[in-house]
Amino acid sequence: MAASWAKLSALPGLSQATVVLRRDDGIDRLVAFLVLESGAVLDRAGLRAALRETLPPYMVPAHFEPMETLPRLTSGKADRKALKIAPLTAAVDTEEQEEPETATEAALLAAAKPLFPGQAIAFDADFFADLGGHSLLAASFLAAVRENPALPSIMLDDIYSLRSLRAIAQRLDERELANPRRQLDLSFTPPPLLRRFFCGLAQLACMPLLLFALTGPWLTIYVAYQVGIEDGSINIGDILMLMGAYMAVTFAISVIGVVGKRIVLWRATPGRYPLWGVYFFRWWLARQLVEFTHLGLMQGTPLAPAVMRLLGAKVGKRVCISGLHAGAIDLLEIGDDVTLGAKISIGNAEVVGNELIIGKVIIGKDAYVGTSCALAHDTIIEQGAELADLTALLPGMRVPAFEHWDGSPGRKVGTVDPAKWPEFAPEPSAPVLALQNLYFSFMVLAMPAISLLPIFPAFYAFDHYDDLLQQIFGLQWYMPFVAWPTAMILMLGTVMLVTAIRWIVLPSAPAGTCSLTSGFYIRKWTVGLAAEVMLESLSSLFSTIYMRSWYRLMGAKIGKDTEIATNFAGRYDTIEIGERCFVADEVTL
Structure with missing residues (x-):
């Protein structure tokens, strides 16, 4: 404000001036209070233009308020408290608001009016240079426009590059013509109660x-411990026996998931079905059975495409799937050499009103879908097309071949040049690939069992000291007090186990590029699998001061007073976060 006041005071025609940061109608903005020289006329546009020559846009006052005299303190300084609550006159006394030419211009004007109270907004005026906008106002304007469901998608870049409401409105109208949106009728008749x-x-x-x-593997451990451990002592052989039983039950549940899903719903049929009807129930049960397969633990390996084929999906060769969740996995078609990023949502089954809508999602050969993308039903991504991270495709959208799309909803932002694609890494021999797949299969079953190692000391403590404590204290009222330190020991043991796996399996993970069939990738995947499997036990660490210490223990460089609530999933050596940062949950690094 001092720089704004100094530049403003030096302008001709002003006797006195001061600049105050005040909040009007929920908007923080700079307001200049002026006392004009005798005979001078207030020229707001001229003042704003003069200040733009020497000040950045965010330091140019958004409003110029003329006054007879400035309120003063006894010290002679301007009374800023009084100025912060002083009433403001309209920015333009004689000029009326320009009428919009289109419905889109009217909607943009309605979104901009609250940000510039008391001002007449010209549709050709520069949002920053003429209206006095800044980055915070641009973000507020973007949010206000996005709240209007009648308007097409708008990006922050549109505001900075186009700058005027008229140019932005024209761009939005062009998008609507190029990709008309279907208006959904959300009214519906409630399903019958019966x-x-x-x-x-x-x-x-x-x-x-x-x-x-959910509980079968745990119950197996408990029953096997009670039945198989007769003398009350646990040795390495007993632990291996219990872990083997856990793995066997986990595998059996996965088989039940695959077979049960195909029996309940061999392959979903695209269409619209009544909510709570017979087909809805079959679809719901099939989705639950898919969760039995532990498909999430197989992401990043050839096992994921193989299991998806067993579940009914059509998946091509050399497909890399880092992580996805599908509403109807058997209506997913993926071509050869496709790469899918992490946390992709395939929304090809959704409930709208009183109907279940199911449709296909087709991803063509050589396509790439970035992290955290969302694909609705009946969407098609053609050969070689690319979706940037966080891109969303609405129902029925098609991405043409070799186009690059971005945004929510997605739109074309460029083209893809296949000549710039990297060369394929050489594939190992068939026996080596078979051994790798065998290792992946074993670890998917073994890692959940390995994560139970810290629980065996708790079994031993409860089994050996329960009778003694009951004799001393009588009733088992002490159990909650014993469970608390036992749970702390379990969590500490899990932390130490994951840390040991990380440093033994992957002592160093420098930045770079590696093949998905290399030994380094397999070791990195193993560490990520361990962190993911043991996340349930460590979830209580999230959003606590201990999370930062644990990640440092795992090799990440994290600054002082940084708060973290997300899972790094094996990416530790390449992460460096400064001081006083905040990383929220579900953030992907």
Whole structure:
């Protein structure tokens, strides 16, 4: 404000001036209070233009308020508190607001008016240079426009590059013509109560099976411990036996998931189905059975495409899937040499109103889909096309071959040149690939069992000291007090186990490029799998001061007072975060 006041005071025609940061209608902005020289006329546009020559846009006052005299303190300085609450006159006394020429201009004007109260907004005026906007106002304007469902997608870059409401409106209208949006009718008739009742009854009948999938491996450990450990002592052989039982049950549940899904719903049929109806129930149960397969643990390996084929999806050769979740996995078609990033949402089954809508998602050969993209039903990505991270495709959208799309909803931002693609890494021999797949399969089953190692000391403590404590204290009222330190020991043991796996399996992970069939990648995947599997035990560390210490222990460089609430999933050596940063949950690094 001092720089703004100094430059403003030096302009001709002003007797006195001061600049105050005040909040009007929820908007923080700079307001200049002026006392004009005798005979001078206030020229707001001229003042703003003169200040633009020497000040950055965010330091140019958004409003110029003429006054007879400035309120003063006893010290002679301007009374800023009084100026912060002083009423403001309209920015333009004689000029009326320009009328919009299109509905889009009217909508943009409605979004901009609250940001520039008391001002007449010319549609050809520069958002920053003429209206006095800045980065915070641009972000507020962007949010206000996006709240209007009648407008096409707008990007922050549109505001900075086009700068006027008229130019932005023309760009939005062009997008609407190039890619018309279908307006969804969200009105619906509620499903019959009887249909809801019978569907709920059927879902209730399935709950024992679903609970078994969640608790079966744990119950197996407990029962095997009670039955197989007769003398009350645990040795290495007993631990291996219990872990083997856990792995066997986990594998059996995965087989039940694949077979059960194909029995319940061999392959979904695209269409619209009544909510809570028979087909809806079959689709719901099939989705639950898909979760039995532990597909999430197979991401980043050839196992994921193989299991997806067993579940009904059409997946080509040499497909790399880092992580996806599909509403109807059997209606997913993926061509050869496709790369899918992490946390991709395939929304090809959704409930709208009183209907379940199911459709295909087709991803052509050589396509690339970035991290955290969302693909709705009936979308097509043609050969060689690329979606940038966080891109969203609405129902029915098609990405033409070799086009690069970005945004939400997505739009074309460039083209793809296949000549610039890197060469394929040489593939190992068939026996080596078979051994790698065998290793991946074993680790998907073994890592959840390995994560149980810290629980065996708890088993031993409860089994050996329960009778003694009961004799001393009588009733088992002490159990919650014993469980608390036991849980702390379990968490500490899990932290030490993951840390040991990280430094033993992957002592160093420098930045660079590696083949998906290399030994380095397999070791990196193993560390990521360990962190993912043990995330359930360590979830209570998230958003605590201990998370930072644990990641430092794992090799990440994290500054002082930095808060972290996300899973780095094996990427530690290449992460460096400065001081006083915040990394929220679900952030992908």
